[in-house]
Amino acid sequence: MQVSGRSLANQPWRDLPVEVATVLRPRLDGIALEMIEVIRQQVRGYRRPLDSAFGRDLVAAVRRALHQFVELIENPDGSQRDNVVFFRGLGRTEFRVGRSMDLLQAAYRVGARVACHRYVEIARAAALPTDTVLSLSEAVLAHINALAEESVRGFADAESQSSGQRSRQRRALAERLLERDPDPAASLEPLAAQAEWALPTSIACLTTRKPSNGDSGVLAELDDSVLVLPRGSELHLLLPDPDANGTLGEVEAALRGRTTVLGPTVPLRKAWLSMNCARLVLRLANRGLADLAGLVPATEHLGNAVLLLANDQISDVLSEHALGSLTALASGKAQRLEETLDALLASWGRSAPEVASTLGIHPQTARNRLRQLDELLGDRLADPTFRFEAEIVLRTRALLRSMQGESPTGAN
Numbered sequence: 001m002q003v004s005g006r007s008l009a010n011q012p013w014r015d016l017p018v019e020v021a022t023v024l025r026p027r028l029d030g031i032a033l034e035m036i037e038v039i040r041q042q043v044r045g046y047r048r049p050l051d052s053a054f055g056r057d058l059v060a061a062v063r064r065a066l067h068q069f070v071e072l073i074e075n076p077d078g079s080q081r082d083n084v085v086f087f088r089g090l091g092r093t094e095f096r097v098g099r100s101m102d103l104l105q106a107a108y109r110v111g112a113r114v115a116c117h118r119y120v121e122i123a124r125a126a127a128l129p130t131d132t133v134l135s136l137s138e139a140v141l142a143h144i145n146a147l148a149e150e151s152v153r154g155f156a157d158a159e160s161q162s163s164g165q166r167s168r169q170r171r172a173l174a175e176r177l178l179e180r181d182p183d184p185a186a187s188l189e190p191l192a193a194q195a196e197w198a199l200p201t202s203i204a205c206l207t208t209r210k211p212s213n214g215d216s217g218v219l220a221e222l223d224d225s226v227l228v229l230p231r232g233s234e235l236h237l238l239l240p241d242p243d244a245n246g247t248l249g250e251v252e253a254a255l256r257g258r259t260t261v262l263g264p265t266v267p268l269r270k271a272w273l274s275m276n277c278a279r280l281v282l283r284l285a286n287r288g289l290a291d292l293a294g295l296v297p298a299t300e301h302l303g304n305a306v307l308l309l310a311n312d313q314i315s316d317v318l319s320e321h322a323l324g325s326l327t328a329l330a331s332g333k334a335q336r337l338e339e340t341l342d343a344l345l346a347s348w349g350r351s352a353p354e355v356a357s358t359l360g361i362h363p364q365t366a367r368n369r370l371r372q373l374d375e376l377l378g379d380r381l382a383d384p385t386f387r388f389e390a391e392i393v394l395r396t397r398a399l400l401r402s403m404q405g406e407s408p409t410g411a412n
Contacts, residue, residue: 011146013069013139014076020136021073023126024119028066035062035114042110045103061090062111069115069143087147091154101155105148112144169195174229174238177203177271188268197227200240203271206251206295207278208260209286210235222254223247234282236275252295259285261296274298280305304399319397322389325376337376340369342394345387 036059040046048054068083094104116137123133173195176188192199210233222228225247227238242248242265252260261281263274277298284305285292292301320327323341326334343358344350356366373381380386 011072011076011139011142012135013072013143015135016073016139017132018074019126020123020128020132021070023122023128024073025070027118027122028063028070031115031118032059032062032066034118035066035111038114039107039110043103043106045099046107057090057093058107061087065111065144065147066115069140072143073139084150087150088154088157091151091156092158094151095155095158101152104151108144108148108151112141115140115144166196170197170227171229173197174227174236177227177238177268178205178229178236178275180272195227197225198240200268202241202243202265203268203274204239204242204265205263205271205275205278206237206239206255206260207263207275207282208235208237208255208258209233209282211258223250226251234279236278238271255295259292259294259296261285261292261298263298277302319393322386322393337369337373338394338397340366341373341377341390342398344370344373344381345391345394 036050039058039062040048046054046058048058050056050059064083064086068080071078090104091101094101119136119140120133123136128136169191173188173191176191188199210230222237225240229236229238237251239247239251248262259282261278263276263278266274281292281296281298281301284301285296298305323338326337329337339359340355343355347354347358352366352370353363355370356363359366377386
């Protein structure tokens with residue numbers, strides 16, 4: 001830690017004659033005892049035994065403050081490094097033990113009153129000039145304010161470090177939760193305790209594109225129960241028990257204006273699955289394969305995502321294997337037969353009238369097309385595996401055509 005002691009420079013004690021230090025120094029131990037007693041009486045949180053760690057810290061702080069003031073009068077340019085470290089340490093201690101700065105600030109104020117009263121009394125008894133007595137009161141208040149400022153800095157430093165550490169612990173927990181085979185809940189408990197995060201029964205992952213200016217704006221609006229994990233160009237948010245805690249609406253508001261995909265609610269050990277579903281659907285939007293906006297449930301688009309985001313080469317192999325016999329036909333005829341095959345596979349009775357009704361064509365036209373399909377595909381039409389593969393290929397092609405704005409073929 002860089003220690004400058006800026007608040008202890010160029011202060012009113014510089015104007016006090018060394019004689020003031022001479023008359024004060026012999027009385028410091030008595031003033032310290034009185035100051036400690038008054039602080040313990042007037043600051044409720046400081047009523048601890050003096051032989052406790054807290055009591056020993058209080059005694060050390062009071063004595064150091066009194067002796068430092070006299071040293072500043074004697075040598076205002078002397079090094080204050082050790083004192084600055086000490087009083088910043090008081091602020092750090094307040095944060096570590098979970099107290100606010102209010103108690104310490106109150107103790108400083110009480111100490112200032114006691115010091116002013118006793119110092120002025122001693123100065124007058126020593127027949128010091130009135131101007132010196134007035135300057136002494138001003139210097140005491142300035143000194144106590146300087147000490148309080150150092151303690152506030154120490155408190156703020158500790159708070160900042162703790163916040164950074166807590167943020168790292170929460171990210172580490174999120175990383176562990178999103179592993180494919182995370183540890184059992186029992187072994188997650190220490191991580192969750194460090195991150196101050198209660199392990200839920202269920203969880204859902206939201207995924208959005210990470211904003212170019214970072215995620216601080218998002219984090220500021222989110223409920224503390226939401227874990228946030230930046231990964232590459234994506235931002236993942238883990239929502240505990242989303243169906244019960246009511247934070248989804250708050251998250252949606254914090255992410256307004258962004259395309260965000262909500263993965264399904266899953267058991268805690270399957271958080272990775274919720275994230276993968278959300279990421280898969282977000283890829284549809286990123287690749288221009290779907291017009292998604294706002295908060296989008298992944299489950300409403302998983303089918304299309306699985307079809308459209310499969311490896312292109314694998315898709316081509318499946319397409320050729322299932323419907324390669326149609327590729328040699330003219331494009332218009334091939335597409336009409338594909339539509340007929342799609343209607344046939346979706347029908348219950350697999351009859352020409354049913355296919356004709358689905359496609360809006362004449363039954364005789366449907367019979368002609370079905371006859372052509374029978375000639376091209378033969379016994380494969382009765383094979384469940386072929387029918388399944390053909391439906392995948394046809395569904396994928398239909399989706400791609402609809403996104404490209406193509407219309408179905410006519411009834412010719």
